Amino acid sequence: MYSLYTDAATQPQSGLSAGGILLIHDHQQTQTSLPLQATTNHLAEFEVATLAFTRLAHTLGAQCATTTVLFYTDSLLVSQSVAKRYAKHYQSEVDALLSAQRPFQLVLTQWVPEKQNQGAHTLANQALHAREDFK
Template sequence: MFSLYTDAATQPESGLSAGGILLIHDHQQTQEKVALTATNNHTAEFEIATIALTRLRDQLGAAAGETTVLFHTDSQIVSQSLAKHYAKHYQAEVDRLLSVQSAFQLVLTEWVPEKQNQGAHTLANQALHAREADVK
């Protein structure tokens, strides 16, 4: 089983976004910081979740079909949209994420408070600060 934590950070004034991915498997942690194309936080949350699951799927190859993923997000819209398979303003993002999830045997999505998602949160903020520094 894989435990996957994602978070996004967006600077509203500049529209810059970045994400953090924390993957835990067999007591080993993998951390990644990602620049995102999204210009608002909700879209960024969907984007980082899709990127994280796509990278895990690609890494596992055919074994993804036998893999269970515990996906943790502090984004209520991502969590609720996945549960309902619907989001009024983000349906394309929901559909992309559900499509990627279908490669796995099972993806269990759990909403967690921000304080329980500090690893991914910190990575997202570090990546955003790096992007802002590059622009200045």
């Protein structure tokens, strides 16, 4: 079983976004910070979640078929959209995320408050600050 935490950070004035991914398996953490293409926070939340599942599927290969992922997000939009398999203004992003989750045996999505998602939150903010400094 894998626990996957994602978060995104966006600077509205510049349109820069970054994401943080925290993966926990067998008491070991893997932390990833990455720049995102999205220019709004909602889009960035979907993008980082989709990237996280895509990367995990690539790493696990055929093992995905027997893998359960506990997915934690502090984005209510992402959590509710995945549960409903629908989002009025973000359907293509919902479809991409669901497609990235499809290889796994089971994905349980859980909304968590930001304070319970500090690992991914910190990674996203570090990546965003690095992008702003580089710019």
